[in-house]
Amino acid sequence: MSRILSLAFVMQALRIAMPYLAAAMGGVWSERAGVVNVALEGTILVGSLGTIAGTLASGSPWIGLAVGLASGISLQLVHALAVLKGRANAIVSGFALNLLAAGGTRLLLRALYDSSSNSPPIRPLAAATRSAVVATLLDPSTWLVLLAVVGTIVALARTRLGLRVRAAGEHPEALASVGVSVVATRVVAVAVAGACAALAGAWLAFDQRQFSSGMSGGRGFIALAAVVVGSWRPGRAALFCLAFGAAEAAQIALQDAAGSAHHLIQMLPYVATLVALMGVVGRTRPPAALGREPE
Amino acid sequence: MSGERARRRSIEVALALLAAVVVFDLAVLAWGESPRRIALLLAQGTWGTWYGAGQVLFKATSIMIAAVAARVALRVGLFNIGVEGAIAVSSLAVGAIGATLPSTVSPWLAWPLLGAVGAIAGALWTLPAGILRVRYGAHEVISGIMLNRIAALLVGFLLKRGLAAQASVHTRPLPAGATLTRLDRVLPALHGSAANLALLVALALVVAWPYLARRTVAGRTALAVGASKSAAEAAGVRVGGALLASLALSGAICGLAPLNDVLGYKGYAEEGLGLAAGFTGLAAALLAGESTLGLLLASLLFATLAQGGLSINAHVPMELVDVLVAVAILFVASARGVVARLDRRASAPPAAAEPGGEARGAR
Structure with missing residues (x-):
């Protein structure tokens, strides 16, 4: 039990939750604006490779981060273009982009580094320290993720852009009636979603210090689960990300006792989503105009 | 149309x-x-040899089954993204139960039995998405994505916890009588390719579906529900029942995919087997719209590309x-x-x- 209640455990839970937090904020931005987004998974992947490639090419992790975010934003802008201009089904577009990201990153891995599995390593963003706790706290990418969470909560609730985004997802006709473009609002929200999900990828890249094929490992879908369980509210979604992180950290801490429980712990976010959809723990309500074109 | x-x-x-x-x-x-060279290689590696053509047909079999499953749900306006999970769970069920059959089992007993096992497993796995939709109004895509993730983890868990044969990552092999006959037994030129009798099942599904959809009461009812739920409701249709039945049927059809991958190809079930057909099948169904010929062509196109990737890999990455x-x-x-x-x-x-x-x- 003491292994659960230690500072090291809390930090471990927080570390695991970091990419979930950033990607879930991306999901909130896009879906609150009314654009269904299942492409978070692919966006994380693209963000990771962009960050690594940018860092290796320039020698600067900050330039790497910028490249990573730009890659994620670009992928999500394709989604926005397909859904809002091409009137593609958002689910189909999302899964196609996940496929594109999975194949495309492996292709670039071969083109850039002549390997089908991983990139060369990069130097870490934070100064090396002995303690994992201090390293996590000093890591600028950790602070960027926390900034994304706080920024999303505040921006959606208190800024003009946040109000427009929420209106685009709840009642786009009302937004249009006051002369604001629904499409433009949604495009901005999807671009922010791309930046957030790519930040999740950048965090992973700095954490693992290299890109490996398929390294997003389903985190985009866990983030999506957190968005749904959190009823599309950023604060609640963030809490569920932390809870999922804690559950996984507990599984790692208790591994010797639990054996192959690994699979079962990993199921937790998804089972929680199904339960939440039944309305057992409060009502989950998607944005009224999610996936709907304004009339 | x-x-x-x-x-x-x-x-x-x-x-x-x-x-x-x-x-x-x-x-x-x-x-x-050179694009021309690559296109030529791609064509040669697929339709250019009997073996390549056989492999394309093998891959098209799973895609066609998944595509019909997706189309059944689309008929009532539902998006069955859970095809992948239903294939994963039914493959494990078919593999695990198939391995317990006696070594002397007759194909005429084993094939329908394992087909039924797959169909039941697929239908049961897809039902929660239907119940969540009908009873709680939850979008079937979200529950489908979650069920897919749960299916993948559950299959891994069950294999690790005893369903896998000792010191392996797959179920014990099926008895010889339960495996589906390869097409190269009839057409020796296809030698080495995995194309098997499941192709006939897939073709039968593709051809039978338009008849079921257009000529039967259930099919017309499904169309009415897909066109407008409120209008169908007003006409006395039990919309919830129709949605549930369609998703269950869609899941049952997914459960036939293991006939191709487990009975016809590997002879056992393992993690990830045949899953790629899930999304490709949905894509083929969407590409084809209501057209039966379109569905065949789309399935063959995706299967050709999947097989063709292998033949160009020496020159450009697959x-x-x-x-x-x-x-x-x-x-x-x-x-x-x-x-x-x-x-x-x-x-x-x-x-x-x-x-x-x-x-x-x-x-």
């Missing part, structure tokens, strides 16, 4: 596929290879084919909006087409 709409849709699809090929060729050029497939799906999905936009631009004078972006955006 009316003739005009079908014609319009085929033009859209053709343009989208052409655009995807252009993207592919540009990527091949960027890699320093991942290029994944990119081509993704871009093709994206373009086909976007084609309707883009073509409509071009149409409007061509028919309306430019001045009238641009009365301020705001109003257009709010359309």
Whole structure:
């Protein structure tokens, strides 16, 4: 039990939750604006490779981060273009982009580094320290993720852009009636979603210090689960990300006792989503105009 | 579908596929290879040899089964994204139960029995998404995604916890009588390819579905529900029941995919077997719309690309084919909006087409 209640455990839970937090904020931005987004998974992947490639090419992790975010934003802008201009089904577009990201990153891995599995390593963003706790706290990418969470909560609730985004997802006709473009609002929200999900990828890249094929490992879908369980509210979604992180950290801490429980712990976010959809723990309500074109 | 709409849709699809090929060729050029050479290699590695053709047919079998499953749900307006999970769970059920059959089992008992096991497993796995939709109004795509993830983890868990044969990652092999006959027994030229009798099951499904959908009461009811739930309700249709039945049938059809992968190919079940057909099947169903011929062609196209990737791998990375497939799906999905936009631009004078972006955006 003491292994659960230690500072090291809390930090471990927080570390695991970091990419979930950033990607879930991306999901909130896009879906609150009314654009269904299942492409978070692919966006994380693209963000990771962009960050690594940018860092290796320039020698600067900050330039790497910028490249990573730009890659994620670009992928999500394709989604926005397909859904809002091409009137593609958002689910189909999302899964196609996940496929594109999975194949495309492996292709670039071969083109850039002549390997089908991983990139060369990069130097870490934070100064090396002995303690994992201090390293996590000093890591600028950790602070960027926390900034994304706080920024999303505040921006959606208190800024003009946040109000427009929420209106685009709840009642786009009302937004249009006051002369604001629904499409433009949604495009901005999807671009922010791309930046957030790519930040999740950048965090992973700095954490693992290299890109490996398929390294997003389903985190985009866990983030999506957190968005749904959190009823599309950023604060609640963030809490569920932390809870999922804690559950996984507990599984790692208790591994010797639990054996192959690994699979079962990993199921937790998804089972929680199904339960939440039944309305057992409060009502989950998607944005009224999610996936709907304004009339 | 009316003739005009079908014609319009085929033009859209053709343009989208052409655009995807252009993207592919540009990527091949960027890699320093000749697009013509790569296209030739791709054709030779698939339809150029009997073995390649057999492999394409083997891959098309699973895609066709998944595509019909997706289409059954689309008929009532549901998006069964859970095809992948249903295939994963039913494959394990078929593999695990098939391995317990006695070694002397007759194919005429084993084949229908394992087909039924798969269909029941697939239907049961898909039902929760239907119940969540009908009873709680939860979107089937979200529950489908979650069920897919749960299925993948559950299969891994159960294999690790005793369903896998000792010191392996797959179930014990099926007895010889339970495996499906390979087509090379009839057509020796196909030697070495995994094409098997499940192809006939897939073709039967593709051909039978339009008949069931158009000529039976259940099929017409499903169409009415898909067109308008409230209108169907007013006409006395039990909409919830129709949605549930369609999703269960869709899941049951997914459960036939293991006939191809488990009975016809591997002879056992393992993690990830046959899953790629899940999303590809949905893509094929969407690409084809209501057309049966379209469904056959789309399935063959995706199967050809999947097999063709292997034959070009020595010259350009086979991942290029994944990119081509993704871009093709994206373009086909976007084609309707883009073509409509071009149409409007061509028919309306430019001045009238641009009365301020705001109003257009709010359309």
